[in-house]
Amino acid sequence: MKPFRLGLVINPLAGLGGSVGLKGSDGVAQLAIEKGAEPKSHLRMQQALEVIQPFKDRIEVITANDQMGETLAKQLGFNTQVAYISEPMIEQDGFRTSAQDTKNAVHAIISQPLDLLLFAGGDGTARDVYAVVQDTVPVLGVPAGVKIHSGVYGITPHASGLVVKMLLEGELVSLMSADVMDIDETEFRQGNVKAKRFGEMLVPAEPRYVQAVKMGGKEVDELVLADIAADVIESMEDELFIMGSGSTVAAIMEDLYLENTLLGVDVIQDKQLLATDVTAQQLLELTQNQPTKLVITLIGGQGHVLGRGNQQLSPSLIKQLGKDNILIVATKTKLKALEGRPLIVDSGDPELDKALSGYYKVITGYHDYVMYQVANPDLVE
Known part of the structure; x- marks a missing residue:
């Protein structure tokens, strides 16, 4: 042959x-x-x-x-x-x-x-x-x-x-x-x-395995973003909050009147900015032995929540935080655009990606949530 x-x-x-x-x-x-x-x-x-x-x-x-x-x-x-x-x-x-x-x-x-x-x-x-x-x-x-x-x-x-x-x-x-x-x-x-x-x-x-071109543009539905921000802010207590990149997360920072790194990762505590545009190593040091939650959103059109533009969120950090401390925020418009395809984690650690799979409560408004699957279609036989 x-x-x-x-x-x-x-x-x-x-x-x-x-x-x-x-x-x-x-x-x-x-x-x-x-x-x-x-x-x-x-x-x-x-x-x-x-x-x-x-x-x-x-x-x-x-x-x-x-x-x-x-x-x-x-x-x-x-x-x-x-x-x-x-x-x-x-x-x-x-x-x-x-x-x-x-x-x-x-x-x-x-x-x-x-x-x-x-x-x-x-x-x-x-x-x-x-x-x-x-x-x-x-x-x-x-x-x-x-x-x-x-x-x-x-x-x-x-x-x-x-x-x-x-x-x-x-x-x-x-x-x-x-x-x-x-x-x-x-x-x-x-x-x-x-x-x-x-x-x-x-x-x-092969649509299951080859990604779509990223959708450009910012969210324009300011009322929905404000509702999402209100829900997340209400939950903020003494923990550290890692704020991932993207316009939906940026809306939360804006409602807190805090400087935001749109294309980076920031850390806040007591609703105040603790560190800005942090690296993977800095995140590990800041969050060690500290109760911490991670706020992330998806890339429109592709559905990635980890592994695209946020490599600061390393596998070591995600393991340290635990699955239950990940908050996913997204508008229903963005979720509907995926046409049923799951959200994707591509952390660089395949075993971690498997462990992160499952259904998550995605914050889509104020006290408004939808259950949505996070998975790696390529890991499904």
């Missing part, structure tokens, strides 16, 4: 700035490392590849050297061919690659016959891949960045692996065109979202 030829590219710097509150990695990788960030993209790709590891004898991986794919593919036992050798900057604390390395690697890989190009990164990586591929080769992204607005990614790394598994098992998987989106990270760090469409790439069309 002819082997399945899988192109593989990992952006080693993807998502590096998320856990330390930098809202991305473009141009700030060194600063992120200095703040204590650790690369995660290879672990995200590993979660995807482990799904298809049982098929490794039928797969030929074409990739780039070292941390761009070779090391992981060989570690997992795949037949691996290196098509591109990068010339990274070697610094005291490790391996570096550039956007140009990604483009060069993709160009070298797709110059050979290929069934699918699988890449790990964020929206910046998707742009780099699109600059070379455009719509000539089917691609699929493994979400590893801070910003995931593009529609070319699986909803989780495991889900990306399941799509490849479907192809390997000969299931009928159509191809569709999906938008490549990105935002200006400089503006993003100032709290301004300026998204731009760069083009389309061909992706395997």
Whole structure:
């Protein structure tokens, strides 16, 4: 049987700035490392590849050297061919690659016959891949960045692996065109979202596992947001409250007359601001041995509540808090737009994601709640 030829590219710097509150990695990788960030993209790709590891004898991986794919593919036992050798900057604390390395690697890989190009990164990586591929080769992204607005990614790394598994098992998987989106990270760090469409790439069309393009725009129903805010504020006592990102959470902060980091995470106590735009490590330190609740909302159109733009909310923090201390807030309009699809947790820890699954009481107004499922469709057999 002819082997399945899988192109593989990992952006080693993807998502590096998320856990330390930098809202991305473009141009700030060194600063992120200095703040204590650790690369995660290879672990995200590993979660995807482990799904298809049982098929490794039928797969030929074409990739780039070292941390761009070779090391992981060989570690997992795949037949691996290196098509591109990068010339990274070697610094005291490790391996570096550039956007140009990604483009060069993709160009070298797709110059050979290929069934699918699988890449790990964020929206910046998707742009780099699109600059070379455009719509000539089917691609699929493994979400590893801070910003995931593009529609070319699986909803989780495991889900990306399941799509490849479907192809390997000969299931009928159509191809569709999906938008490549990105935002200006400089503006993003100032709290301004300026998204731009760069083009389309061909992706395997599997709605359960491939995410939709993020819906833009703020909530405009001020009365509903005010009701949600009133309910949450009424419940605030002596505990710490971690306030996640997003416009619905921002409405609560506005009603408290507190400064808000729209695209970051803040901490309040006694209805006063304790810390602003905090990192993952700061959150662990602030909340250790302290009763704490987490207030989060979903990304419109996608349904993610963890793992998109809030990587400061680390698996260690979520385990420390416990499932019962998570408050989900959302308007019914946003929930209805999901058309019955569950809310998604993609914390980076698959076992934790399983533990977080179930039905939650979502705050949709003042003393107004709906029961809504939180799950990972990719973990359901």
